[in-house]
Every structure is written in C-alpha cells, then in structure tokens.
Amino acid sequence: MSVLIFVELDEGKIKKSSQEAIFYGAKVAGMMGTAATAVVLGEADSAELATAGRFGATKVLHAADPKLNETNGMAYASVVAAAAQQEGAKVIVLAKSSLADAMAARLAGKLKAGLAANVIDLPQLGDSFRVKRSIYTGKAFAETELTADTKILAIKKNTITPEETDATASVEAFSPALNEGDFGLKVTNTEKATGDVLLPEADLVVSAGRGLKGPENWAIVEDLAKALGAATACSKPVSDLDWRPHHEHVGQTGIKVSPNLYIAAGISGAIQHLAGVNSSKVIVVINKDPEAPFFKSADYGIVGDVFEVLPRLTKAVQAL
Amino acid sequence: MKILVCVTSVPDTTTKITFTDNNTKLNKAGVQFITGPYDDYALARAVELKEQTGASVTVLNVGEADAEPVIRKCLAIGADDAIRVNADPVDAYFVAEQIAAIAKENSYDLILMGRESIDYNGGQVHGIVAEMLGIPSISPVMKLDISGTTAKMTREIEGGKEDLEASLPLVLGCQEPIAEWKIPNMRGIMTARTKPLKVVEPSSRETLTQVVSYELPAPRGAVKMIPADQAETLIQLLRTEAKVI
Ligand SMILES: Cc1cc2nc3c(=O)[nH]c(=O)nc-3n(C[C@H](O)[C@H](O)[C@H](O)COP(=O)(O)OP(=O)(O)OC[C@H]3O[C@@H](n4cnc5c(N)ncnc54)[C@H](O)[C@@H]3O)c2cc1C
Ligand SMILES: Cc1cc2nc3c(=O)[nH]c(=O)nc-3n(C[C@H](O)[C@H](O)[C@H](O)COP(=O)(O)OP(=O)(O)OC[C@H]3O[C@@H](n4cnc5c(N)ncnc54)[C@H](O)[C@@H]3O)c2cc1C
Numbered sequence: 001m002s003v004l005i006f007v008e009l010d011e012g013k014i015k016k017s018s019q020e021a022i023f024y025g026a027k028v029a030g031m032m033g034t035a036a037t038a039v040v041l042g043e044a045d046s047a048e049l050a051t052a053g054r055f056g057a058t059k060v061l062h063a064a065d066p067k068l069n070e071t072n073g074m075a076y077a078s079v080v081a082a083a084a085q086q087e088g089a090k091v092i093v094l095a096k097s098s099l100a101d102a103m104a105a106r107l108a109g110k111l112k113a114g115l116a117a118n119v120i121d122l123p124q125l126g127d128s129f130r131v132k133r134s135i136y137t138g139k140a141f142a143e144t145e146l147t148a149d150t151k152i153l154a155i156k157k158n159t160i161t162p163e164e165t166d167a168t169a170s171v172e173a174f175s176p177a178l179n180e181g182d183f184g185l186k187v188t189n190t191e192k193a194t195g196d197v198l199l200p201e202a203d204l205v206v207s208a209g210r211g212l213k214g215p216e217n218w219a220i221v222e223d224l225a226k227a228l229g230a231a232t233a234c235s236k237p238v239s240d241l242d243w244r245p246h247h248e249h250v251g252q253t254g255i256k257v258s259p260n261l262y263i264a265a266g267i268s269g270a271i272q273h274l275a276g277v278n279s280s281k282v283i284v285v286i287n288k289d290p291e292a293p294f295f296k297s298a299d300y301g302i303v304g305d306v307f308e309v310l311p312r313l314t315k316a317v318q319a320l
Numbered sequence: 321m322k323i324l325v326c327v328t329s330v331p332d333t334t335t336k337i338t339f340t341d342n343n344t345k346l347n348k349a350g351v352q353f354i355t356g357p358y359d360d361y362a363l364a365r366a367v368e369l370k371e372q373t374g375a376s377v378t379v380l381n382v383g384e385a386d387a388e389p390v391i392r393k394c395l396a397i398g399a400d401d402a403i404r405v406n407a408d409p410v411d412a413y414f415v416a417e418q419i420a421a422i423a424k425e426n427s428y429d430l431i432l433m434g435r436e437s438i439d440y441n442g443g444q445v446h447g448i449v450a451e452m453l454g455i456p457s458i459s460p461v462m463k464l465d466i467s468g469t470t471a472k473m474t475r476e477i478e479g480g481k482e483d484l485e486a487s488l489p490l491v492l493g494c495q496e497p498i499a500e501w502k503i504p505n506m507r508g509i510m511t512a513r514t515k516p517l518k519v520v521e522p523s524s525r526e527t528l529t530q531v532v533s534y535e536l537p538a539p540r541g542a543v544k545m546i547p548a549d550q551a552e553t554l555i556q557l558l559r560t561e562a563k564v565i
Contacts, residue, residue, distance in 0.1 A: 010478075071477075073447070074456060098477055102459060105447020108413065114528035115412065117442045130532060135440050139337040141535045142440075148413075148528035184456050185486045192480035200478055204565065228565060246462065246497070247476055252333050252438060253357050253496065261564040272333045278537070282562045284554065285543075295543055300557065304548025316552040320559070 002037040003029040004089035006080055007052060007060075008099060009044055011194070016201050017095035019055050023162035024122070024155055025093035026056025031125055032091070037061060038169065039083040041068040041076055046171045053169035055162050061086075061174035067183065073102025075182035081110045082176035084150070092152045097200060104152050114148035118156045120279075137252050137275035157200065158258045158281065199248060202231035205259045205280070207250060209235035209273075211266020211287065211306055215243035220310040221265065227317040233257065235267050251276035265306045269294025286310070321375035321466070321488075323366045324428040326419055327394055328356040328409075329387035330439045339534045346534075355390050357501075358434025362492075364499035365464055366432050367398035373466065376400050378426070382409045382418045388517070395512035396504035402517040411527035412440070416448035421523040423453055428489065430471070435460035435493040443493070450491035458484060459493025 005025035007018040014022075026036040038057040040049055042064070049060045063079050080103060084092055092107065094100045096118065108115040118134040120141065128145045134156055135142045199205065206225040212218065218232075225232045232248060239249035250257055252272040262280035266287065267273060274297055277283070285298035286309050295301045302309055331337065332352040340347045355363070366377045379394040379402040381387050391402045405418040423431060431450075436443035443459070450457030462481065463474035466488070473484045476495065504512070546554050558565045 077447075077451075098460070101443045102447060102457070105444035106451045106457065108444060109416070109448040109451025112413070112528070115442070115444055116529065117440075117444065132535075135534075136331070136337045137438055137441055138537070140339070141537065143532045143535070145530045145532055146528065147530055181454075185458065185484050187482055187484055189483040190477070190480065191482070192477065196479060198478050240497075245480075247479060247481070256441075261558065261562070275333070282558070282564050283540070284558070295545075297540060298543045299540060299562065300554055301543045301545045302548050302551055302554065303545065304551070309548055309551050312551040313555060316555040317565070320555065320565075 002035045002087045002089055003032065003091045003093060004080070004084050004087055005036060005038045005057065006092065006094040006100060006103065007038045007040045008095070008097060009040065009042070010198065010201070012045060013048060014051060015095070017097060017157055019162050020157070020160055021093050021095040021155060022052050022055035022057050024160045027122055027160070028091055028093065031122070035059070037087050037089070039063070039080055039174070041079055043069055049171045050168040053167040054164045057169045060169045060171045062171050063174045063176065065175065065178060067178060070187060071099045072182065072185065073099060074106055075178065076103040077106035077110060078179050078182055079176055080107055083174060084111065090150050092150070094152070094154055096154045096156055100154065104154055108152055111150045112148060113150035113152045114146035115152040115154065116144055116146060117154045119153045120156050120159050122160070123153070134279065137256065138278045139275060156258055156279070158260065197229065197231040199231040199233055199255055199257065202257070203259050204228050204230035204261045205233050205257055206230045206263045206265070207233035207235070207267060208238070208265045208306070209267030210237050217307070218244070220307065220314070224263070224310050224314045224317065227314050235273055264294055265310055267294060268292050269297060321369070321373055321430065322426065322428045323369065323375050323377045323430045323432060324380055324423060324426070325359070325363045325366045325377060325394070325399065326380050326431065326433045326445070327359040327363065327390065328434070328437045328439065329353045329381060329383055329390040330356050330437060333357065333438065337536070343533045343535060353386070353390060355394060356434045356438055358436060358438070358495055360501050361496055361498050362432035362434055362494040363394055363397060363399065364502045365494060367502060368499055369466060370398060378403065380405070380419060380422060382407060382415045384408055391517060392512050393504060395515045395517070396508040397502045398508065401515055404517065404519050405522055406519050407522040410531070411529050412442045412444050413448060413528045414526060416445050416452060417524050417526065418522055419445065419449045420452035423449065430466070430488060431491040433491065433493050435495040446491045446493040453491070455489050455491060456486055457491040457493070458486070460495040461492045462495055462498055464492065464498055
C-alpha cells in the first residue's frame, strides 16, 4: 500500500523537481502510515537511484529496459501503472513537467484515477482526501476533494523544500512486459540545449522582454544568469519575434514558473505575463518606466535602464 | 479526413478572478468568456488543414448554454458544425468521458485540443481521452503536417523540441506557433448563424474530483525601490534579506 513517486532523470541525475516529489511523497506516506517507493524508467546508474533515499524513499523500482530510454508518455504510463499495481499504491506523486504531464494523463485514464494538477500543499487527510491546487494560471487556488479510489498528485515546483538525510534506498529491478502498441510514435529528431539550467527546474530565473530592443543585446541577460546560476526566460513577444527560443517564453500561454527568484528586465508586466510568474517567491523588476504595471507585483524594483543596471548587477554577483 | 476540435469557454486572460457564494463559485459578473487561447491555436490549424485538404472540422464543447457564443465564434472562424454536451464541466475525467463517447460514435482521424485549459490548467484531457480510445496522444504540439495517414509533428520538450511521426488517428494538445490565431470575418459570422450546433445530453455522470472551495492568493507586500545608481544594494538584499541567492 505504498505511495508511489514517478522520478525523472536529467543527464543521468535525479531532477531537482523529482527530489521535491520524493520528499513530498514520503511525507504523504508518513501521514498514511506507509512507505514511499520511487519508480525510475530507462537505463540509469544504481548509485544515483539509491540517493532517492536521501529524500525519503525506501525503495526504488528501476525499469531499465533500454526501450524506455526514449521518454514516451504512453509507454511510461503503462510501466507506472504496473508499478502501482505491484505496490498496491493508491496515491501516485509526480512533479509537473512535459513528460510527467503526458504520463500522468494517460495513467489517470488507465487507473481511473483522480488527477490534481499544480498541487501546492500537502494533502489534508481525514474523512476525505483533499489537496489545494493552483488554478486560473496562479490567480486562484481550489481546495479539491479527490473522490476516486486512486489519486494522482502533480505537484508544482517549490511546493515543498526537501530536507536531506543520509539514508539510501534499495534499488530493485522492475521488468513488466512492455506493450508494443505504446511505441507507435517515431522520434525523428531531438534538439535540446545541454549544460544550461532547465527553465522549469530553475530556482533562479532572469527574464527579459521587449525592453532589450533586440536579440543581439541578450548577452547582458545571459551574463547575469550565468553569474547567478540562473535560467533565462522571456516574454511572449520576444519569442514571437524569434529573438529567443519558444521554450523560454513564460506566462499564461507559455511556461509557468515558480522559482525562488524571478528577475524581470524590460518587461512591462501584462496580466498574461504575470499569470505565469506570480507564484515566484521573490520578484525583482527593472524597468525605465516608473509607471510600468510590473512594479505593483514586485518585491524589489529598480527604475533604470537595463543596459546600465544589468551589467552592474552581474558585477555585484561576481564580487560576492 | 474528419477533425474534431475540443474547445473550452474560459474567462478572458485579463479577468480579475473573484468568487461568490462564500467562495464556492466563480463570480461571472462582468467576466468576458473567450475560447481557450490554446484551443484557438488548435482550431486555427484545423481550419488551415480544411482549406488544404478538404477535411471536415467539428467543434465540441462540454458546457452549459452560456458557452454557445464561444462555439458560434468557432463556427465563424471556419468549423463546419458543432456539438455541445449539455453539462457543467466540473471535472476533467467527466469531460474526457463525454469527448471519448462522441469520438467513438463518429471516428475522427484527428482530435485536436489545447495544450491546457486556462481555467483549471490540468493539461490532462487529451491524454485521458486518448487512453479511453486506445490511441496515441502528443502534447504540446507546435507544428503539425499531415500527408496521407501520417502526421509529422514538432513537440516542445524541456529546453528544446523534438520532431515526431505517427499514424492517424491521434489526439494532440496544441500550442503556438502551430498556426496564427484567426479572427472571424463578416461572412464567417453570417454563415455561422445557420451552421448546425447539436446539443446532446451527457452519456455518463461520473466525476473523480470535486472543488470544495476557492481562495485568492495573499497579496504581495509593498515593493522596495532601489535607486539605479545603487543597483548593487539589490544583490546584498537578495542575499541577506530575501535569502534567495
Ligand atoms: C491571449 C493572450 C495571451 C498572452 N500570453 C502571454 C504570455 O504567456 N506571456 C507574455 O509575456 N505575454 C503574453 N501575452 C502578451 C502580453 O499581453 C504583453 O503584450 C507582453 O507580455 C508584453 O511583453 P513585454 O513586456 O516584453 O513588452 P512591452 O509591453 O513592450 O514592454 C517593454 C517594457 O520594457 C521597458 N523598457 C524599454 N526600454 C527599456 C530600457 N532600456 N530599460 C528598462 N526598461 C525598458 C518599457 O518601459 C516597457 O515596460 C498574451 C496576450 C494575449 C492577448
Ligand atoms: C463555469 C465553469 C465551472 C467549472 N468548474 C470546474 C470545477 O469545479 N472543477 C474543474 O476541474 N473544472 C471546472 N471547470 C472546467 C474546466 O474548464 C475543464 O472543462 C475541465 O475541468 C477540464 O479541465 P482541465 O484543466 O483538466 O483541462 P485540460 O486538460 O487542461 O484541457 C486540455 C484541453 O482539453 C479540452 N477541453 C477541456 N475541457 C473541455 C470542455 N469542457 N469541453 C471541450 N473541450 C475541453 C480543450 O481542448 C483543452 O484545451 C469549469 C468550467 C466552467 C466554465
């Protein structure tokens, strides 16, 4: 009857968001008087998988079939469903991501499970099973009761801060029969930036808008991001104009982020932009217009020219 | 080729959300309802495919009668006909069951949805429907071309994108830049009035989630302004006061 946690790797390491999911899942398991089991798909280093123990998992099921190296939501859902069945898991936890979303939806269909997306707090257990989820793109929360027997919780980044111990998890091979029908998609090409901090995973984000005037000026944004170890992001017009790749576009119709720090440079703060970033812990706004709406949603503000302010901030970070 | 486009009727992106009835209902007063922006991308691509290949485009909404203006607008943009499942769409699984039931009856080659609704942001209806139909689902799709029974797509992944191929039928969750949003023209608006809009009752009633109450986020504290010529102070404050770096 364990709580099952779907864990993702990036470049061979457990993703930060998955560490949060494990810690969250272990807390839920504690509340329910049961253990937390992680499930990992695709080839991976067992020593790395054992580190799931640091965040509270007692066991890791490892489905190492090389066919699962390709991230495939359909095949992943079948394997996670098999793991849930083996473990008798009625609660499945995962951190929101493009892969986890695709997997979780299929899993909900398979298991007829109630799926709560963008969960932002630990559940309330009692006569019912309730979670708080973020809705209207961060403009509100809905206290939601999950009435199905099986529950899937997709947690939003920064829902919980993991505390680490030095425990290790036992790693068990898990080899359910794979379903041919799940492999009907053919990936013909993949383009992925390597070495950069992934935007949805980032604790710190430096974002810039049309105030930067053109793509040739992005070095000052990237320099600050690099000094901080932050990911870069942008407003919608910036990606529409092809100044930056689409996967950096944040907001209502882009990536939703909730980092510890969101720095917005040369972004006016339109409501659709705010919707995707308003659950960031701390927001810094740099804009030359003191009337820019974004200042109303900021914690710290600088009225100034980005071309002067950003390099000064970079220097100050480098001097730390 | 038969295309089904599933659309939501959602508060305009500029809406200030508030609740009534002791925080148990959305306050609809003064709220302008629009087609979900992602659904609009799906519809726009469907209409382009119709123009290129002669496909038929049916629009489907699970919602109450107040969603009809949004459905009519989709007809004005170029869909051929529409179906409304007459029910309050209170749960993703419930909505998915309605869509799957209609899809089983009419066997579409392509079911296009938005990547996610902008009210409940679940990003799950496409996956659940595809699972119910036993066919592949892909999301978020930012490029789609059809040749014969093969779909060629580009999907966004974290930090990049991926090109994919699959055979129809498929369920896709769409996002920009799959197509440009379309604005209805006068002729579209006129013809939309007489295009068929069929209203059907739900085929099942089961839900798996239920909202108990709503709440608004706590307002942020006052902004602390730092003079531009002392920008370095910000970095100190982020370290010592906000403790985020
Ligand atoms: C349905 C819908 C969905 C949308 N979804 C999104 C979304 O997901 N994300 C999103 O971002 N937008 C979205 N938008 C667009 C949104 O409404 C705004 O148009 C957009 O966010 C503006 O981008 P911006 O702030 O970069 O540009 P602008 O609004 O042009 O602002 C530029 C800012 O830079 C400042 N500036 C200029 N020069 C300097 C300088 N040298 N130094 C300092 N500051 C300077 C200006 O004062 C101004 O405030 C959406 C719109 C619609 C209708
Ligand atoms: C007045 C009102 C009250 C609502 N109350 C609730 C509530 O209490 N709880 C709740 O969970 N939801 C509620 N919703 C409904 C919500 O908009 C969705 O229809 C449904 O819950 C699925 O949400 P999701 O965010 O998981 O969809 P997603 O999975 O994010 O949607 C993905 C795509 O699926 C398609 N789709 C989703 N919903 C529909 C639909 N209804 N008709 C046709 N296609 C659709 C669209 O193409 C959409 O882009 C309400 C909607 C309205 C208008």
